[in-house]
Amino acid sequence: MDSDYVGYAIRHTRILYAPYRRIESFGETRFNFLLVTEPMDSVGECRVRSGWVEAGKPRILKPHRLRGPETEGFSAEADRFFDWMAEHGMRMHALIQYGFQFSRSEVQEEYLHEDIREVSERVVREAESKGDALSAVIEGVDDAWEISLLRFMIEMIQQSHEINIFDFKRHGLL
Helix, strand or coil: CCHHHHHHHHHCCEEEECCCCCCCCCCCEEEEEEEEEECCCCCCCEEEEEEEEEECCCEECCHHHCCCCCCCCCCCHHHHHHHHHHHCCCCCCCCEECCEEECHHHCEEEEECCCHHHHHHHHHHHHHHHCCCCEEEEEEECCCHHHHHHHHHHHHHHHHHHHHHHHHHHCCCC
16 A cells, blocks of 8 residues: 555545544543445445444653554554655654554444445434444545544544643643
8 A cells, every 4th residue: 555545545534423532541442433435436335344443541651762653453554554644744742652452353344235425424323322422433445444544543642632641740640
């Protein structure tokens, strides 16, 4: 997977329904996801993947220990995602390391003969009606669905980072 394709997948991923909750500062957080994609060259068909992504307990890092993100359970596409981010000046200068873990064994796939827009709208309505504070609905690129999932994870880190820093400072850890 080349850099242009990673960029394409990032640009064409949309978070349709975001979790209300953010990454816990002092514990693990498990986000449930539904990822809706349209197979290339297929109109009126889509695939819905479901599973979970877990953010481990954020850890404070000292400057000499800062290193790149760690992924577990992802294919080589994850490395290309972070390479693409670095190539485009999107470095992760965090004081906190977020340990995401992803298990393929928890991913379910459902192939539907319906329009992606209709399925996306229905899945969002269902997520809203359940009111699960840790659920997300993502619309992404079928061949690069892991990149779409990684983009969601990065967005959750960005939205949680300030809250986590505040919590660590409040407890005298930073």
